[in-house]
Every structure is written in C-alpha cells, then in structure tokens.
Amino acid sequence: MLFMKFISRSLSDTEKLAERFLKGLTLAKDEATIIGLYGDLGSGKTTFVQAVGQLLGITEPMQSPTFVIIKTYNLQLTTNNKGFQNLIHVDSYRLEKGEELRKLGFKELLSHPKNLILIEWADRVAGVLPPDHIKLLCKFMDEQTREFTVENSKS
Ligand SMILES: Nc1ncnc2c1ncn2[C@@H]1O[C@H](COP(=O)(O)OP(=O)(O)OP(=O)(O)O)[C@@H](O)[C@H]1O
Ligand SMILES: [Mg+2]
Structure with a gap:
C-alpha cells in the first residue's frame, strides 16, 4: 500500500500532480487501469481528469459526462500516451x-489493458470496481487549495 499526499494551490499545481501521477502509471497486462476519484462537489475530480487528458494529447474540451455517464476518448498513438489507447471518463x-454501470457495458471496458478508466464518484459504484484499484482522494481546503491523496494498493 502506497500513499502520496499532495497539496495543490493552483490549477497548474494540479496539472503537475497529474504529470507525476501519469509518470508512475504502468499498463497492467490483463485488464484496464482503473483510477477511482473520491471527494465532494468541487474537490477537483474533473479538473484532474482534464489535466490527465491534456497530457495524453486530448485537445477537445472534456466535460464531465454527467448525463451520458461514460465518455470514451480515443488517444492518438503519436502522443506520449504510455501505450493507452483510450481514456474513459466515467x-x-x-x-x-454499480449495477447501473454494468448495464452500460462497463465490464467489457474493464477487460481491455489499453483502457485508462477514470471514475468520478467511485464510491457510488464500488460494487463493480476491482477492490485494489488506484484511488485518488480529493479534498477541498479553500477556494484555491485542494489536497489530493493517491492510494495505490498494488504498490
Ligand atoms: N488547486 C486547484 N486544483 C483543482 N481545481 C481547483 C484548484 N483551485 C481551484 N480550483 C477550481 O475548483 C473547481 C473544481 O471543480 P471540479 O469540477 O474539478 O470538481 P469535481 O470534484 O469534479 O466536482 P463535481 O463533484 O461537481 O464533479 C474548478 O472550478 C477549479 O477551477
Ligand atoms: Mg466532476
């Protein structure tokens, strides 16, 4: 179990965290890489996913898929994307x-090693997530400050 605590005092700090976070990620061989994002409204979950997306070369605006629930972005192979082919924002x-996610075909998405899946409000669908997924705990400290804790039970 590995913990890392990071205080972000600006959007650019959050981008730096996303960069560091991506550097530490390695593709699993047999299943998707799953990141569960936990934390209240406005704690920075979407902002973090957007920062990861930008680093992986996504240029279109990334809104949180509140109504469609699952949004898949195909990653260009030319970008520095660590071998991931899809970023899937949930x-x-x-x-x-979790059953509701299952109905949307979530299990199938979990089975592809080249999928990077980032799930906001992961606590609501815990039933369909592998218990040892990487967790990012997001906390509102004040208007500009967020505390992010990465918990990686595999390391
Ligand atoms: N240091 C920071 N890091 C990240 N976001 C910050 C920071 N400081 C201010 N913010 C602002 O906080 C807000 C975070 O909103 P965001 O949508 O990312 O939160 P969220 O956790 O996804 O909320 P929701 O639960 O509504 O999905 C954004 O408006 C962002 O600009
Ligand atoms: Mg959000």
Missing part, C-alpha cells in the same frame, strides 16, 4: 449502484 454522480 461520472457516477447520478448512479446509485
């Missing part, structure tokens, strides 16, 4: 349990 805010 917003579980409107869901009550």
Whole structure:
C-alpha cells in the first residue's frame, strides 16, 4: 500500500500532480487501469481528469459526462500516451449502484489493458470496481487549495 499526499494551490499545481501521477502509471497486462476519484462537489475530480487528458494529447474540451455517464476518448498513438489507447471518463454522480454501470457495458471496458478508466464518484459504484484499484482522494481546503491523496494498493 502506497500513499502520496499532495497539496495543490493552483490549477497548474494540479496539472503537475497529474504529470507525476501519469509518470508512475504502468499498463497492467490483463485488464484496464482503473483510477477511482473520491471527494465532494468541487474537490477537483474533473479538473484532474482534464489535466490527465491534456497530457495524453486530448485537445477537445472534456466535460464531465454527467448525463451520458461514460465518455470514451480515443488517444492518438503519436502522443506520449504510455501505450493507452483510450481514456474513459466515467461520472457516477447520478448512479446509485454499480449495477447501473454494468448495464452500460462497463465490464467489457474493464477487460481491455489499453483502457485508462477514470471514475468520478467511485464510491457510488464500488460494487463493480476491482477492490485494489488506484484511488485518488480529493479534498477541498479553500477556494484555491485542494489536497489530493493517491492510494495505490498494488504498490
Ligand atoms: N488547486 C486547484 N486544483 C483543482 N481545481 C481547483 C484548484 N483551485 C481551484 N480550483 C477550481 O475548483 C473547481 C473544481 O471543480 P471540479 O469540477 O474539478 O470538481 P469535481 O470534484 O469534479 O466536482 P463535481 O463533484 O461537481 O464533479 C474548478 O472550478 C477549479 O477551477
Ligand atoms: Mg466532476
């Protein structure tokens, strides 16, 4: 179990965290890489996902998929994307349990090693997430400050 605590005092700090976070990620061989984002409204979950997306070469605006729940971005192979082919942004805010994600084909997405899946409000769908997924705990400290804790149970 590895913990890392990071205080972000600006959007650019959060971008730096995203960069450091990506550097430390390695593709699993047999399943998708899953990042669960935990934390209240406005704690920085979407902002972090957007920063990761930008680093992986996504140029279109990334809104949180609050209504479609799952949004897939195909990554260009030319960008520095660590071998990931898809960034999949999930917003579980409107869901009550994992079963609802399963109905949207989530299990299939989990089975592809080249998928990087980032899930906002992961606590709401805990039932369909592998228990040892990487967790990013996001906390509002004040208007400009957020505390991010990375918890990686595999390291
Ligand atoms: N240091 C910081 N890091 C990240 N976001 C920050 C920071 N300081 C201010 N903010 C602002 O905080 C807000 C965070 O909103 P964001 O949508 O990322 O939160 P969220 O956790 O996804 O919320 P929701 O639960 O509504 O999905 C943004 O408006 C962002 O500009
Ligand atoms: Mg959000």
